[in-house]
Amino acid sequence: MGISVSRESLVSAVYDDLKGKGLVSPEDRDLCIQDINYHLDYLEEAIRNSSPELFEDYVLWADVLLRNLGLPEECLRGSLKSMEKVMLEVLDDETASLASSYISGSLRKLEMEHKPPSYMRDQPLRDLAEKYLELVLNTEAKKARDLIISSLKSGVNVEDIYLHVFEPVQHEIGRLWQTNQISVAHEHYATSVTQMIMSELYPYIYQASERKNLRLVAACVNNELHEIGIRMVSDFFEINGWDSVYLGASTPPEDFRKIVDELKPDLVAVSATMTFNVGHVRSLIKLLGELDDSPPVMVGGYPFNVDTELWRKVRADLHAASASSAVRVAEEFLKTE
Ligand code: B12
Incomplete structure (x- = not known):
């Protein structure tokens, strides 16, 4: 179910309500309108997927982000309450009560503890991960690279480096950005160092002894820029004897369809990190399903881990939480097919 009243009139009614409550000043108008639009994007996608979890997760995430930017807690709560009030006034009864239940559910969750914990927990290779994090935060790419290459030479395998170093460190970088402890520049640097080292690891990745005569095509859906997760997934298949064809970030759907039609893979792997891209996953699956001999589609990424039934709702054939x-x-x- 979607929200059918014009987005513009909905947003300006919410803004007027907030202004009336004295929660926003005219000079913050553009920023406030941008935030309301963002909240509505997530609410719509959550409702479309019958997934209150997706909206709750977003609201908790936004609360941490905004409070660490120094905004008062009433800012997000006030916006959500105004959204609920306006929707109950202007939307049809069924949509309004659904939207209202999603919003009030998320407001209740906000009352619970939701500080994101560090990702540098007890895990295999924790010391290595902490050292790597420290080096990338100190912009020491060469030392970070030497650390990883020397641990591979001393017998640590690529899969463990991916799972227990790169993945938690990238997640931790995200948490540090979200809590305003590092800037986007630090996140970009860490990400590019990780990608640079990953590209040096192919001699280890292409070592798989037994080939299985199975082919994977893997990519991010249209508009999705988070590509490291699906690249890891693709590399895990390669290590396990598959031929992986990795396409990267934001792949246009028509081109995705064409390459799948040409290569006739045994499996297609599709990734989305941002909830607002789940709709693109759904339409890509539909498009691929129209091919003769359409291959099975596996999906994964952040929203599919928040709502573990989401993969069925987008009509994927299978899902895995991690590489x-x-x-x-x-x-x-x-x-079993
Ligand atoms: C690096 C990064 C970016 C980079 C990505 C660059 C690149 N080349 O990939 C850039 C700068 C582009 C970026 C942009 C944005 N980002 Co960003 N980003 C990150 C960060 C820090 C790391 C991502 C990463 O490398 N993860 C490491 C991989 C290994 O983990 P993973 O993606 O979870 O993948 C694993 C599983 O999910 C699974 N998996 C993933 N895909 C698939 C597919 C299949 C088929 C299967 C089976 C499994 C699977 O397996 C993987 C390996 O085990 C994350 C933090 C985080 N928690 O991930 C934020 C994060 C995802 N970003 C976030 C945000 C908000 C954004 C922006 C909206 C910021 C902005 N205001 O512009 C934009 C959106 C861009 C877009 N349209 O896609 C938020 C999302 C929050 C939310 N609740 O939605 C996060 C969580 C940061 C945070 N803590 O606040 N980002």
């Missing part, structure tokens, strides 16, 4: 389980889940699926 560590993706190959096993795929091979079991293909065996």
Whole structure:
């Protein structure tokens, strides 16, 4: 179900309500309108997928972000309450009560503890991960690279470096940005160092002894820029004897369809990190389903881990929460097909 009243009139009514309550000043108008639009994008996508979890997760995330930017807690709560009030006034009863239940559910969640914990927890290779994090935060790319290459030479395998160093460090970088402890520049630097080192690891990745004569095409959906997760997934398949064709970030749907039609893979892996891109996953799956001999589609990424039933709702054939389980889940699926 969507929200059918014009977006513009909805947003300006919410803004007027906030102005009336003295929660926004005229000089903050543009920023406030941008935020209301962002809240509505997430609410619409959550409702479209019958997923209150997606909206709750977004609201908790936004609260941490905004409070760490120094905004008073009433800012987000006030916007959500104004959104709820306006929607109850202008939307049809069914949509309004659904939207209202999503918003009030998220307001209740806001009352609970939701400070994001550090990702540098007890895990294998924790010391290595902490050292790597420190080096990338100190802009020491060469030392970070030497650290990873020397641990590989001393016997640590690529999969463990991916799962227990790169993944938690990238997640931790995200948490540090969200809590205003590092800037976008630091995040960009860490990400580019991680990508630079990953591209040096292909001699290890292409070592798989037994080839399985199975082909994967893997990519991010249109508009999705977070590409490291799906690249790891693609590399795990390669390490396990598949031929992986990795396309990267934001892949136009028509081109995705054409390459799948040309290559006839045994499996397609699609990634989305941002909830507002889940609709693109849904339409890509529909498009691929129209091919003769359409291959099974596996999906994954952040929203699919927040709502563990979301993969079924977008009509994917299978889902795995992480690169560590993706190959096993795929091979079991293909065996039973
Ligand atoms: C690096 C980064 C970016 C980079 C990405 C660059 C690149 N080349 O990839 C850039 C700067 C582009 C970026 C942009 C944005 N980002 Co960003 N980003 C990150 C960060 C810090 C790391 C991502 C990463 O590398 N993760 C490491 C990989 C290994 O982990 P993963 O993605 O979770 O993948 C694993 C699983 O999810 C799974 N998986 C993933 N895909 C698939 C697919 C299949 C088929 C399967 C089976 C499994 C699977 O397996 C993977 C490996 O185990 C994250 C933090 C985080 N928690 O991830 C934020 C984060 C995702 N970004 C965030 C935000 C808000 C944004 C922006 C909106 C910021 C802005 N205001 O512009 C934009 C949106 C851009 C867009 N349209 O896509 C938020 C999202 C919050 C939310 N609740 O929605 C996060 C969580 C940061 C935070 N803590 O606040 N970002």
